[in-house]
Every structure is written in structure tokens, then in C-alpha cells.
Amino acid sequence: MRFKEGIQGIVEAYRMVLPQLKLSGPTNFSPIITHVSSIAASSAQTNSASQYYVLLILTDGEITDFDQTRDAIVRASRLPLSIIIVGVGTADFKAMELLDGDNGVLRSTVGEAVARDIVQFVPYRQFVKAPMSSLAQSVLAEVPNQVVSYFKMRGLEPLKPQAAPKS
Numbered sequence: 001m002r003f004k005e006g007i008q009g010i011v012e013a014y015r016m017v018l019p020q021l022k023l024s025g026p027t028n029f030s031p032i033i034t035h036v037s038s039i040a041a042s043s044a045q046t047n048s049a050s051q052y053y054v055l056l057i058l059t060d061g062e063i064t065d066f067d068q069t070r071d072a073i074v075r076a077s078r079l080p081l082s083i084i085i086v087g088v089g090t091a092d093f094k095a096m097e098l099l100d101g102d103n104g105v106l107r108s109t110v111g112e113a114v115a116r117d118i119v120q121f122v123p124y125r126q127f128v129k130a131p132m133s134s135l136a137q138s139v140l141a142e143v144p145n146q147v148v149s150y151f152k153m154r155g156l157e158p159l160k161p162q163a164a165p166k167s
Helices: 006-020 030-044 067-076 092-098 130-140 145-153
Strands: 052-059 081-087 119-123
Touching: 006 052, 030 052, 030 067, 052 145, 067 081, 067 092, 081 092, 092 119, 092 145, 119 130, 119 145
Parallel strands: 052 081, 081 119
Antiparallel strands: none
């Protein structure tokens, strides 16, 4: 698994992988969310504001493990993690909009609410004829606030910038 750094890294990874994708079913999100959550959980143990993860999921279908995904998102909402879901194609993405939580608080199957909003859903079809920068802006719109909300929730201060070495 390759990790990309910074916003430019996310955009670069997206542009590299998009032309090579062949999407197929079933559409199960919980396994990848659980896997990335385990990586984020190990970083969370450092108790410093030094690492944060963004999971980008591209999908062309309706989600088939909705309940398991809700539970995985609620658990992940306490970790240094944001989840961006880009829906491509003409499928019905109503379930993705529920996961986004913009129209209410997402809850697990046992009623536990997310600790913070970590999901951003963007339907690609709204950006087909728009500049790529519009898509990037929408995809990344919530990430800065999600990062800040995580570190505030944990009571962690931003790292002080390191002085450049003197030559």
C-alpha cells in the first residue's frame, strides 16, 4: 500500500488511479474502512498532532454492506481519519448521502452517534463538465475542519513548525 502526503498527494493519487479503474460489485466499504482504521488507530496512540489519514473511495454502485459500514464509520470517527466517497456513474447514491451525515447525525446499528463528521460524499456526475479544480474543491471541502475537529477532540495542539537548517 502506498501512502501519499498532503492535499497534492491526494489529488495525484486520484488522477493516477482513475483511468485504470474497473469497478464491479459487490460494493462493500466496511472492510477497507476497518483496515484503514487499524492503521489510523496505531497513529492515534502517539498522542501528537503529527498524522492524519484520508481514505478515498471511488464507487459505481449502491452499497451492499450499509449496516456494517455505518458501524465502521462510527468507530472510525474517534480516529485521525477522513473518508471521501466519490460516486461515479448513474447508480442511486442515497445511501452514500446518509453516510455523509450532512442531513443528520449518522448512527451505528445500536444507536451510537458518530463522535464527529468524517465522511464527505461527492457525486462525480455533478462535475463531469466542470473544471477539475471544482471537483477537487468539493472532494476536499470538509477535510480541513475534520482534521481540526479530531485534534481538538483529542486536546492536541498543532506541531510547531521546525526551523529550516542553517547553511
